[in-house]
Amino acid sequence: AQRVTQPEKLLSVFKGAPVELKCNYSYSGSPELFWYVQYSRQRLQLLLRHISRESIKGFTADLNKGETSFHLKKPFAQEEDSAMYYCALTAAGNKLTFGGGTRVLVKP
Amino acid sequence: DAGVTQSPTHLIKTRGQQVTLRCSPKSGHDTVSWYQQALGQGPQFIFQYYEEEERQRGNFPDRFSGHQFPNYSSELNVNALLLGDSALYLCASSLDSYNEQFFGPGTRLTVL
Numbered sequence: 001a002q003r004v005t006q007p008e009k010l011l012s013v014f015k016g017a018p019v020e021l022k023c024n025y026s027y028s029g030s031p032e033l034f035w036y037v038q039y040s041r042q043r044l045q046l047l048l049r050h051i052s053r054e055s056i057k058g059f060t061a062d063l064n065k066g067e068t069s070f071h072l073k074k075p076f077a078q079e080e081d082s083a084m085y086y087c088a089l090t091a092a093g094n095k096l097t098f099g100g101g102t103r104v105l106v107k108p
Numbered sequence: 109d110a111g112v113t114q115s116p117t118h119l120i121k122t123r124g125q126q127v128t129l130r131c132s133p134k135s136g137h138d139t140v141s142w143y144q145q146a147l148g149q150g151p152q153f154i155f156q157y158y159e160e161e162e163r164q165r166g167n168f169p170d171r172f173s174g175h176q177f178p179n180y181s182s183e184l185n186v187n188a189l190l191l192g193d194s195a196l197y198l199c200a201s202s203l204d205s206y207n208e209q210f211f212g213p214g215t216r217l218t219v220l
Contacts, residue, residue, distance in 0.1 A: 043111075043211050043212060043214070046208055046209075086150050086151070095153045095156060095164050096141075096143075096151070096153060096209065097153065098143075098151045098152070099150050100148075100149055100150045101149070101150050
């Protein structure tokens with residue numbers, strides 16, 4: 001069975017501070033991992049996916065197969081990063097399995 | 109392109125009633141997936157439609173059914189509504205199975 005765990009419900013950081021959102025997954029095969037973001041009053045949208053190995057809006061995420069983790073990091077948080085973040089995986093077709101989400105609040 | 113659209117925006121029903129939610133995919137997309145998002149939780153996969161057939165299904169009872177039309181739009185039907193069906197229902201579209209899913213704004217269903 002596929003499972004995604006985001007242990008933190010809320011992360012509060014000051015502007016300019018680093019932020020790291022934790023994501024752990026369980027799946028016996030080789031899943032594809034994603035981070036989705038939902039800004040206030042906007043729809044859910046893809047932030048980044050591990051196969052693209054891109055940095056989007058200053059965020060990066062590294063897939064660690066040994067620790068089954070896909071943590072999201074940004075060295076200097078901005079106020080516009082305040083949002084709800086969801087880690088997700090897909091393995092069979094593109095059915096997405098989401099974690100419970102982490103709310104990030106960046107304080108000025 | 110307006111992207112993925114869903115209707116209605118909000119809906120209030122009573123227990124035991126039936127509801128139909130609608131989704132129009134992003135232009136050029138042929139695959140539609142439905143998700144249920146309860147308050148404070150992440151979205152949960154309900155099912156996926158491709159070429160007018162249900163291709164994958166999550167752990168939801170048969171009260172949840174769907175349909176995809178030749179123009180790729182889709183409907184989600186829920187029968188015999190329960191209080192626990194109150195949630196935000198999200199539709200996502202993609203170009204076949206292995207491309208990025210684009211989400212709609214959702215339909216907020218409240219069951220009283």
